[in-house]
Amino acid sequence: MATREPEKIRAIDAEYLAGRRFSYQEDQAEIEDVDLLAATPGEDLNWLEDVELLEEDGMPAVFDRYSNSFLKIYFPIPAGQEDEIARKVLVKHLQSGSSYGIQLKEKHTKFPQPELGPWVDGSPTVGTDWHPPVLEGWEPPEGH
Amino acid sequence: MAAVGERRVSYDARGLAEPHAEAPRVAEVEDGRAVFDARDLTTRQINLELRRLLYEEDVADVTVQNPGSKHSLGVGILTRCRITFEGSLGYFGCGLVDGPEVHVKGRVGWSACENMMSGVVVVDGNAGSLTGAALRGGDVVVKGRVGARSGIDQKGGTIISLGDAGSMTGFMMQRGRQILCGDVGPGLGDSMYDGTIYVAGKVKSLGIDCVPGEWTDADTELIERKFRIYGLGEPPAFQKFVCGKKLYNYDNLEPSERKLVL
Numbered sequence: 001m002a003t004r005e006p007e008k009i010r011a012i013d014a015e016y017l018a019g020r021r022f023s024y025q026e027d028q029a030e031i032e033d034v035d036l037l038a039a040t041p042g043e044d045l046n047w048l049e050d051v052e053l054l055e056e057d058g059m060p061a062v063f064d065r066y067s068n069s070f071l072k073i074y075f076p077i078p079a080g081q082e083d084e085i086a087r088k089v090l091v092k093h094l095q096s097g098s099s100y101g102i103q104l105k106e107k108h109t110k111f112p113q114p115e116l117g118p119w120v121d122g123s124p125t126v127g128t129d130w131h132p133p134v135l136e137g138w139e140p141p142e143g144h
Numbered sequence: 145m146a147a148v149g150e151r152r153v154s155y156d157a158r159g160l161a162e163p164h165a166e167a168p169r170v171a172e173v174e175d176g177r178a179v180f181d182a183r184d185l186t187t188r189q190i191n192l193e194l195r196r197l198l199y200e201e202d203v204a205d206v207t208v209q210n211p212g213s214k215h216s217l218g219v220g221i222l223t224r225c226r227i228t229f230e231g232s233l234g235y236f237g238c239g240l241v242d243g244p245e246v247h248v249k250g251r252v253g254w255s256a257c258e259n260m261m262s263g264v265v266v267v268d269g270n271a272g273s274l275t276g277a278a279l280r281g282g283d284v285v286v287k288g289r290v291g292a293r294s295g296i297d298q299k300g301g302t303i304i305s306l307g308d309a310g311s312m313t314g315f316m317m318q319r320g321r322q323i324l325c326g327d328v329g330p331g332l333g334d335s336m337y338d339g340t341i342y343v344a345g346k347v348k349s350l351g352i353d354c355v356p357g358e359w360t361d362a363d364t365e366l367i368e369r370k371f372r373i374y375g376l377g378e379p380p381a382f383q384k385f386v387c388g389k390k391l392y393n394y395d396n397l398e399p400s401e402r403k404l405v406l
Contacts, residue, residue, distance in 0.1 A: 040262065041224055041243055041244070041245050041262055041263045041264055042245060042263070042282075042283060042373065044369060044373060046262050046263070046264070046281065046282050046283065047261060047262035047263075047280070047281025047282050047300065047301065048281075049281075049300075049301075049302070050280075050281055050300035050301065050319060050320065054406075063406040065261075065280070065406060110157075110158050111158070111195070111220060112195055112199050112200075113199065113220075113222040113223070114199065114222060114223050117223070117242055117243065118222060118224045118242050118243025118244075118262065118263075121224070123223075125199045125200065130158075132157040
């Protein structure tokens with residue numbers, strides 16, 4: 001019997017999950033207006049202190065913990081601004097709702113929460129009417 | 145009605161202890177601020193009232209009176225806001241939060257701020273063991289002492305304790321920072337993979353692969369900044385401890401495993 005090895009994805013990046021590349025990955029001008037201090041709780045960078053520029057598949061990239069994926073950066077990064085650029089690209093990604101983890105929220109989130117998390121004021125609330133998914137034709141075992 | 149001997153099992157897929165609880169709507173709201181008394185409310189009612197105010201009423205500042213050391217209060221808050229608990233919290237307070245700035249005017253039990261993603265939690269009193277367990281980001285400031293294994297599996301963020309810290313503090317720490325102003329028990333930083341621990345007092349003993357680190361200007365800047373932001377006065381002199389990297393083998397891990405600590 002002929003068999004074929006299934007495709008193995010070793011490095012899931014944000015583009016793979018979304019099915020497309022985002023313009024702010026290619027154009028630094030699109031992230032210039034991101035205010036990192038305003039985007040984070042407290043008086044300093046808070047959680048962004050732990051975000052730094054990394055590398056994925058030989059490309060500069062920032063890790064999006066909300067979708068467990070790397071977001072590659074394609075424009076030249078000025079020396080000395082590596083982490084700042086990485087943080088701005090990530091915050092833009094989250095605030096725009098493009099992160100795959102955010103896209104899953106409307107359908108799957110079980111508890112009320114803002115769709116765009118703590119990154120955008122006045123974001124709509126999702127998860128207010130969650131029901132367990134029902135598999136068509138499935139019956140619970142006797143006694144349940 | 146179930147016949148005698150017939151099993152009737154009901155459950156909620158979310159694992160809720162009170163699946164049909166509703167927000168009690170007892171808060172007094174004025175000028176974007178809310179206050180409610182939690183004395184006669186259950187844990188779930190308190191958390192539902194908090195979420196109702198923050199997500200439905202657009203309140204950004206909530207004060208909870210008489211939290212009564214109930215467990216699991218203020219968990220899963222995923223928005224920018226201010227929450228004040230006028231009293232102590234029990235186990236697992238303020239866990240799984242992303243964004244809030246919380247002030248606990250009392251003590252907290254085990255595992256406060258576990259899995260916190262971002263935000264600020266300031267505790268006026270002592271904190272139990274496992275404070276900041278698996279912390280991912282944000283600042284946890286304990287003005288008293290912290291118990292054993294604080295910052296276990298810490299993957300980011302900053303834990304500050306003005307008092308002593310228990311045994312095995314920073315156990316299996318993977319990223320982030322701890323600033324400990326008092327003495328520390330045995331096994332500091334045992335099996336840590338990364339991150340930095342600053343200690344102003346005496347260290348009973350270092351854990352496996354935890355070694356003194358070289359002080360840099362970035363360390364001074366970090367400590368002075370955190371002390372200034374939280375009004376903690378003049379920082380004392382600290383020793384720095386880091387991972388000796390004898391156990392460090394991230395480079396050999398599969399990419400998906402590496403992501404677990406980012």
